Amino acid sequence: MSNQQQNDPLFQPYSMGDLILPNRVLMSPLTRARSSQPGDIPNDMNAYYYQQRASAGLIFSEATQVSPQGKGYAFTPGIHSREQIEGWKKVTGAVHMAGGRIHMQLWHVGRISHPELQPNGSQPVAPSAIKPEGAKTFISADSGMIDVPEPRALETEEMAGIVEQYRQGALNAREAGFDGVEVHAANGYLLDQFLKSGSNHRTDEYGGSLENRLRLPLMVIQAVIDVWGKDKVGVRIGPTGSFNAMYDENPIETFGTFARHLNDLGIAYLEVVEDSFQGNHANGRPEEIIDAIRNVYKGTYIANGAYTAEEARERISKNRCDLVTFGRPFIANPDLPERFRQNAPLNKWDDSTFYGGDEQGYTDYPTLKELEASV
Template identity: 80%
Template sequence: MSNDNPQDVLFETFKLGNLALPNRVLMSPLTRSRSSQPGDVPNDMNAEYYQQRASAGLIISEATQVSPQGKGYAFTPGIHSKEQIAGWKKVTDAVHHSGGRIHLQLWHVGRISHTDLQPDGRKPVAPSAIAPEGAKTYVSADSGMVDIAEPRALETDEIAGIVEQFRTGAENAKAAGFDGVEVHAANGYLLDQFLKSGSNHRTDEYGGSAENRAKLTLMVTQAAIDVWGKENVGIRVSPTGSFNAMYDEDPLETYTVLAKHLNDLGVAYIEVVEDSFQGNHANGRPESVIDAIQANFKGRYIANGAYTAEEARRRISAGRCDLVTFGRPFIANPDLPERFRQDAPLNEWDDSTFYGGDAKGYTDYPALAEQKATA
């Protein structure tokens, strides 16, 4: 059946902060590890990739390190040098030329790194000196996956410097022509490490209670608001995600506290990783945590995690979310909204090409119109 019908909730226009979105089919942040080396610089191929997907209601860029210290994987892009800003400007210009909208995801990996990726071979930093059991990264094109060693705990007087790294990243994102920023506080990276009790064993003002563990995330979010205004800032969280050896003793309490404070800050949206192929402590979507976030946060709720078009329609219609971000389907289907609109078959993704490489599995997935033209 065709979904080309004005009542389809996926294709209702939607106001998100300062942006008017043409649909509710958003592109999730997706690490693809194809920035130019040396320098972690976005390139022409990256610009083509994002431009192909400009029909998304909003593109949220791949995670982008705010400093050399924030880097955790080979070939991921940064937003802390003039060359990186210029590279991202190619991307934003291409997306805007095709009528799209794009936010930059601001990223610091914390402990999910390696001395080979850190300035002067230093240890990665974290809230506590706890090695993430089983977590791995890659440090070069031919390294394969390598273990992550024990990080060092950040000193209390270093926290302000972390906030400034994010602030500078937000300023550079503005210079690069983005429409807003998303603070990455999910998936086992630095802010998530501070939020969750399993990785944060601090005894200073940034550890212990949920209020204390949320402080750094809220300080970083405020810094982004200072640069962009609250209507152009969102945040990504993964309350029950287990990727990168993450665990929280009471996600209901932790994310109730965080949601209340984010509501006070007035950010435009929370993107919630409800489920993930990379691991989830909940059995399916954590409905009680979703309820708690929605009860305490009055901005837009963006759902993420293994969604189909039909489930997105159902949950939007039931008030369980406002918008949905799609990850792997957008990798393989540059025109995903149009395929949803027509109820057309989806290309299958090739997960062997997700991270690193060239145009194969990156910019060579065909759009529906191309397939019909050659059929």
């Protein structure tokens, strides 16, 4: 190995809680919508997909609904039934057998859903009854993308039940064999909806002031910490994201304050969706907002931003982050760390197979070794 490879920022080991990450190339949480039906149950194909990518420093599972109410897209997996727990055991067992590490991302979509996906055809729930203009979902294999309706505002007395959904999801993830959990508070889903002023117009103790908007997310995170311990819990945020019709009037204040609270809680890491997401423009000035977070959050900072390997190296070298998550490159390159190590060409991803379907565009992307063997 050359000195350059030895000094590669992407391949310096990193300690996070009781995990030693062999590299800093992490796999993003990636919705792939391939769970078994009925029941949204992880299956053998899912286990193989994750096992193929076990060389990641850490894998984040696809977003996983903590309750039937938390579901927003057809075919996405859950962590609220016995069958789902058993299905996820296949995944964690396969990843661990291959020497990998995996955290579950706990998810409640809030208003980004449809009555067809909700128990008893109910309206999706949210902090406030505000329709997310332009937000879409899919309810079946042939539905196409359809508009999300106006949600129902949660009643004050329902908040404890929301917290309990996450607490039980965290317990179930532990039983399923995960190494830790990530609370999804980004990309326009329920906790992000509470955090941001554009989607939270409540007048009770869960809305209005910044302190009130932070209340439910912090209650959820504390409940998850109570299950796992702070060293095995992380949070994903999207401070500038506009995906799913999101907006905040003062993201520097909102997310600087939230990051300070998370620092005080002592969580293992904070994953930040920097700049845009899914092609949606960023609200505000991302680098200033990142600085506001970095100034107060002293734990492990994970950057997510469609970075190339070279950009990731630069950000780590300049102390802009500790670790980097990669999404679409990991879809198409199960051996992505090795390709980065060798500066090898990357397979191109097929975005027509991102969501739903079978092995095509899921487990059939070749590794470098497989390509060499086929020559």
